[in-house]
Amino acid sequence: MTLVEAARWAPSCFNSQPWRFVYAVKDSAHWPAMLKLLMDMNQAWAQHAGALIAVVSRNTFEANNNPAPTHSFDTGAAWMSLALQARAMGLASHAMWGIEHDNIPKALNLPDNMQIQAIVAVGEPGDKSELPEPLQEREQPSPRKALKDIVFEGQMPDGVA
Numbered sequence: 532m533t534l535v536e537a538a539r540w541a542p543s544c545f546n547s548q549p550w551r552f553v554y555a556v557k558d559s560a561h562w563p564a565m566l567k568l569l570m571d572m573n574q575a576w577a578q579h580a581g582a583l584i585a586v587v588s589r590n591t592f593e594a595n596n597n598p599a600p601t602h603s604f605d606t607g608a609a610w611m612s613l614a615l616q617a618r619a620m621g622l623a624s625h626a627m628w629g630i631e632h633d634n635i636p637k638a639l640n641l642p643d644n645m646q647i648q649a650i651v652a653v654g655e656p657g658d659k660s661e662l663p664e665p666l667q668e669r670e671q672p673s674p675r676k677a678l679k680d681i682v683f684e685g686q687m688p689d690g691v692a
């Protein structure tokens with residue numbers, strides 16, 4: 532609840548707060564069904580997490596049911612707040628798009644205007660040696676693009692990818 536409390540305070544267009552969270556805590560009655568919504572490669576490690584949180588966004592405004600063009604952007608801010616709160620508490624968090632998209636609306640009972648954005652695994656950092664070999668290799672800091680490749684003054688230069 533501390534994690535979603537942090538997410539709750541994210542900014543959003545018209546303060547529409549389009550984010551919704553559906554969670555399962557490890558070994559609860561809901562855990563096996565939520566774990567099954569991850570693709571196998573993600574289940575391999577996420578089965579050890581303490582909780583799985585499906586991040587869902589409402590793609591229409593509550594006020595008038597018109598399309599809400601910023602729902603993904605807003606919900607992205609909420610997920611980042613959740614991730615930062617987790618980090619501040621010494622927890623690891625990891626978003627996943629490798630999920631069973633076809634099964635999710637029914638499994639989570641999502642209305643038509645609610646879209647899955649990701650399922651996030653949260654838990655105590657584990658021991659790398661317990662991971663399958665190929666995943667162990669990925670346990671190192673991921674690089675990022677240089678600022679010069681993503682920041683531009685005034686206008687994007689021609690040829691930017």
Ligand SMILES: Cc1cc2nc3c(=O)[nH]c(=O)nc-3n(C[C@H](O)[C@H](O)[C@H](O)COP(=O)(O)O)c2cc1C
Nearest residue numbers: 572573625626627628629630648649671672673674
């Ligand atoms: C929306 C989203 C979906 C992602 N999906 C997956 C996934 O299905 N499986 C996975 O192992 N990592 C997934 N990731 C993690 C990214 O690959 C990872 O954040 C990126 O490589 C940067 O690495 P870092 O977070 O360790 O710095 C996802 C991240 C985001 C934000």
